[in-house]
Amino acid sequence: MDTRFLESFVQVVELGSVAAAARQLDLTPTAVSLRLRALEADVGTALVKRVGRTMMPTAAGSKALRQAKLLLAEVRNFNSLASNTELPAGPLTLGATPSVVKGMLPGMLRKWLGKYEDTKILIEPAASTVLYQRLLQGELDAAILVHPLFELPKTVLWKPLRKEPLILLAPARLQGEDPFSILRKYPFIRYDRRVVAGKMADDYLKLHGVYPEPWLELDGLDYISDLVKADLGVSVVPDWSYGNQYDPGLIRHRLPAPVPTRNLGIMWLRSNVREKLIHAFLALAD
Template identity: 70%
Template sequence: MDTRFLESFVQVVELGSIAAAARALDLTPTAVSLRLKALEAEVGTALVERAGRTVQPTQAGGKVLTQARLLLQEVKNFNSLASSTELPAGPLVLGATPSALKGMLLPILQRWVEKYPSIEVLIEPGPSTTLYERVMSGVLDAAILVHPLFDVPKTVSWKTLRTERLILLTPSGLDHVDPFAIIRDYPYIRYDRRVVAGKMADDYLRTNKLYPTARLELDGIDYIADMVKAGLGVSVLPDWADGNRLDPALTRHRLPEPVPTRELGLLWLRTNAREKLVRAFLDLATPQPASPPVQSRKSSLDS
């Protein structure tokens, strides 16, 4: 059985269409359709069917989907272990949150390319919740993400790379020096409460009996920072930006204690055949210091 046919089948089911699978596999839709037909001819039954505008597995396809994923994973592991060097062959499939992609990941990748120029790294961006699930399912070898609000199982390893306190982000030049007064008096941009730090921020406000008028709610710290800069509101966020990288049009305000922190780190399955690659990556990922103290005008810092 040609594993490329299995890969096409899994991609079609996961993405819901032949066209989307073709884009993911860098093939034409016709080529993907031919692979599916060849696989169905080999097993003697239909594996997918159309349901409106999407494609879904048939009853037979649903039965074999998990096994198909396992087979593809085993082939991937086999290819990795068949290496002439101490490290497994690549690629290293790595997930990363948008803030990690823009910040800490870049210098690590620069060091990786210098030390391991022949080992490819495939990067999948996504929110922490999605990346966690994809690490646990074996799709990703590792991911840089925010530590969940629960204890991770013993089947995975975790290494903290950076700790970030919550701060209040505002446009520069506000007359207020009391962060709570700012939150009460200005429109508020809420960090999505479905993500870890967004829930932390919401809990912090409630604990301090702050119920701001939310103008917007969204995920994406950089997007929120742009909106704050444009004067659309203020926001409580993790202190994701080093002082020398923060736009001078923005001001960080220290929040009264106790202030929650989020941990950004690397998560991976211990049973991964490419764990040595993950650890080689980790060796290059020097843990960064916690977000720098915020100080100026009693409670804020123009950075």
């Protein structure tokens, strides 16, 4: 069985269309359709079906999907181990939050290219909760994400990279004002309480008896920053700036202690075939 056929099957099911799978695999839709037909001919049954505009797995396809992913992972592991160097072959599939992709990651990737230019890294941006689940399912080798608010299972390894205390983000014109007074007087943009730092911010404000009236609640630190810069409100967010490169139109107010801290780090599963690559990448963060 050709593993490229399995890869096409998995992509079609996960992306919901032949066209999307073709874009992901850098193939034509016709080529992906031919691969699917060849795979179905091999196994002797239909694996996908069209439901409206979406491609869905059949009953047989649903049962085969997990095994297909495991087979593809094993092939990838085999290819990594068949290396002529002390490091396993790539690519290293690395998940990262959007703020990491924009902030911390470019410098680390620049160092990686200078030292391991022949070893590819695949970057997959997503929210921390999504990255954590994808890591547990074996879809990522490692992920740079926010430590969750619960104890990690023993199968997961964690290396802290950065601590980000909560701050009050406000327009520069509010320089020098008391942060709690600002929060009580100005429109409030709430950082999404479904993410770790958003919940931290909500709990912190309640603890100090500060109940701003939010007119907007959203995820995305860069989006919040843009809205604050446009003088549409203030927000309590983690101090995610890198190299102190905040826009001069913004001011970071320190909040009264004790201030919660968002912990950013890299996470991976024990006994990962590409663990030496992960350690090599980690060394570039020092």
